[in-house]
Amino acid sequence: MIRFIVVSDSTGETCEQIINASIAQFDVEEKVFERFSHIRDIVSLNKIFDNIKDIKNTLIFYSLVDENLIEAMKKNCDLIGITGVDVLTSSIIAIERLLGQEPKTRPGALRSLDAQYFKRVDAIDFAVRYDDGKDPRGVLSADITILGVSRTSKTPLSMYLANKNYKVANIPLVPETPVPKEIFEIPAKKIIGLTNSPEKLNLIRKSRLQALGLPPNSSYSNMDRILLELDHAHSVIKKIGCPIIDVSERAIEETADIIIRHLKKINNEI
The missing domain is CATH 3.40.50 (Rossmann fold)
Known part of the structure; x- marks a missing residue:
């Protein structure tokens, strides 16, 4: 069984969609999701890691736009030796370079209900x-x-x-x-x-x-x-x-x- 921990400053649905699309490329018999939504401060983020007791067959996928939260996420992942996957940053940077604009850092901005x-x-x-x-x-x-x-x-x-x-x-x-x-x-x-x-x-x-x-x-x-x-x-x-x-x-x-x-x-x- 593979355990996916999803952390988001919005609902986390984007992360789960990416994970499911990725899993489709493999023979994964069992998977479990633990979703932590609307994480917008470091205290809340740290509490998630306080409750992670086992990192075997576990991955963390996160969609965060606040730089402080992203850094805290990386440090926490490094401390316990778990792989963290940032699903937004590389896309934001690429678009920023193309448009020459500063990105908006409003949580959930990338999940507009269109x-x-x-x-x-x-x-x-x-x-x-x-x-x-x-x-x-x-x-x-x-x-x-x-x-x-x-x-x-x-x-x-x-x-x-x-x-x-x-x-x-x-x-x-x-x-x-x-x-x-x-x-x-x-x-x-x-x-x-x-x-x-x-x-x-x-x-x-x-x-x-x-x-x-x-x-x-x-x-x-x-x-x-x-x-x-x-x-x-x-x-x-x-x-x-x-x-x-x-x-x-x-x-x-x-x-x-x-x-x-x-x-x-x-x-x-x-």
Whole structure:
């Protein structure tokens, strides 16, 4: 398990979004967040570190604009030997140099509640609500729907795209479960099928089972079962007539880039 401590002079949502987008690039089975919001004085900051007893598998992500708080954060991290990630300073410095302006140091200034912010929050909420086939009706209002067998990165890909403001629903394809009727009520171009190589799925699923403390040789990772699932998925995707992406040798951002380009293309056609 990885523990993320989030410290912010505002709500801390920006930090968590960055962490989740970064985690999507790795096989992280368990994570826990501890968020400390509206930290605007050194006393409050120091209290956070007074309660940190274990730094194993722990990272601190912070979004602070006050220079004194940033320095105090760095000193505290150094004292206990924990890695601290400053998510704002480098961006602020780059923009300052480009514009030749002094940055505003008002806490929370970078989190203005504009239309783009709300659009992203709505997209993330949508991805969580319609993840893993929880409610197939979500495909009717999704920007894109992702189909695929288990462990083809449907969820992390959905979250990555949500952070790009796209509303994504994802549906698992399982031979014993009927394909939701809603899938056939939307244009095929608004659906993406994901596939993976049997060998890669076998390794990923065995690793998943071991992480859960289960026998790695269960039916979930059995090669015959995997081949059955892939055959079923391919037949469904072929019936729908939607694009298919092989994710076996692609990082999340590569697959997302293909989908975003596809979305821009179909949106231009509307």
